[in-house]
Amino acid sequence: MLGSELLRCVPQGWEAVGTDLAPQATIAGLDLADEAALERAWREHGPFDAVLHCAAYTAVDKAESERELAERVNVVASRTLAQTCARHGARMVAVSTDFVFDGASTRPYVESDEARPLSVYGATKLAGERALLETLPGNSAVVRTQWLYGPRGKHFPRTIAAFARERGELKVVDDQTGAPTTTLELAPALWDVLASSENGLFHAACEGSCTWFGFTRAILEELGLTHVRLEPCTTDAFPRPARRPAYSVLDSSRLARLRGKRLTHWRDALKAYLQVETP
Ligand SMILES: NC(=O)c1ccc[n+]([C@@H]2O[C@H](COP(=O)([O-])OP(=O)(O)OC[C@H]3O[C@@H](n4cnc5c(N)ncnc54)[C@H](OP(=O)(O)O)[C@@H]3O)[C@@H](O)[C@H]2O)c1
Numbered sequence: 439m440l441g442s443e444l445l446r447c448v449p450q451g452w453e454a455v456g457t458d459l460a461p462q463a464t465i466a467g468l469d470l471a472d473e474a475a476l477e478r479a480w481r482e483h484g485p486f487d488a489v490l491h492c493a494a495y496t497a498v499d500k501a502e503s504e505r506e507l508a509e510r511v512n513v514v515a516s517r518t519l520a521q522t523c524a525r526h527g528a529r530m531v532a533v534s535t536d537f538v539f540d541g542a543s544t545r546p547y548v549e550s551d552e553a554r555p556l557s558v559y560g561a562t563k564l565a566g567e568r569a570l571l572e573t574l575p576g577n578s579a580v581v582r583t584q585w586l587y588g589p590r591g592k593h594f595p596r597t598i599a600a601f602a603r604e605r606g607e608l609k610v611v612d613d614q615t616g617a618p619t620t621t622l623e624l625a626p627a628l629w630d631v632l633a634s635s636e637n638g639l640f641h642a643a644c645e646g647s648c649t650w651f652g653f654t655r656a657i658l659e660e661l662g663l664t665h666v667r668l669e670p671c672t673t674d675a676f677p678r679p680a681r682r683p684a685y686s687v688l689d690s691s692r693l694a695r696l697r698g699k700r701l702t703h704w705r706d707a708l709k710a711y712l713q714v715e716t717p
Pocket residue numbers: 439440441457458459460468469470471491492493494495496510511515533534535536563583584585586587591
């Protein structure tokens with residue numbers, strides 16, 4: 439989802455190459471946790487000045503029963519990429535998640551807040567952050583984002599739109615608060631962090647906040663599906679294998695200082711996304 443958007447907004451004067459396990463990528467079939475394969479790809483397609491790392495094991499619930507694979511992708515691949523960048527003198531920026539927090543806060547999380555993940559996914563992402571920042575301390579950054587959606591991939595607005603058209607009534611959790619963030623907003627911010635020489639942690643989310651219920655109401659309004667009956671419910675009504683933070687709004691002030699502007703408010707970003715695509 440995010441990688442494809444990054445390739446659509448490569449800054450002027452830069453040249454970027456996409457990699458994936460999938461055969462459609464320019465560097466296809468590359469497992470980032472495989473050090474020898476990575477080194478071969480670097481020599482064949484590089485040299486590279488920098489790496490924007492947004493590959494991940496992202497199946498939050500499945501990770502609870504696939505810890506080993508989640509660790510391989512979220513920790514080992516991060517460390518291997520960081521070591522490769524260190525060997526070649528390249529900068530690296532990786533993407534991480536609000537799920538590193540436990541959700542007990544009552545105000546937006548800043549980068550210096552203590553991370554206490556509730557899930558295997560969150561724990562492996564946190565370990566991946568640390569692997570990068572420890573391996574490449576003078577030339578790397580981690581950008582945590584949340585509730586991501588965009589023109590490619592599976593995501594919440596797409597699922598909600600499909601359910602709403604099929605069912606005519608929806609029940610959505612109203613006790614988890616975050617900030618829906620589009621890849622259209624996030625991708626240019628990631629290029630800016632990569633182009634800067636600022637290191638360490640950044641938070642990057644659209645402004646404002648809502649619950650999944652509030653987000654659903656906005657999606658239905660924008661799609662003209664207001665006849666669909668929408669009911670709020672609690673997280674307990676939909677038991678899932680992975681625990682999620684009840685409150686994970688990210689304070690993106692550091693990123694705003696770097697860029698001289700904030701990401702768009704989530705409600706306006708939703709409108710802008712729906713002008714590009716109808717889910
Ligand atoms: N989606 C969200 O709501 C959200 C929220 C907060 C943070 N994030 C973070 O944002 C980043 C981008 O997320 P996304 O939603 O764009 O993820 P995505 O659509 O699931 O893309 C991740 C990509 O990584 C690839 N991948 C998995 N294992 C790999 C390996 N060993 N080597 C190379 N590639 C591998 C996947 O390939 P396959 O599909 O073939 O497995 C997939 O194409 C991730 O770091 C994620 O943790 C996402």
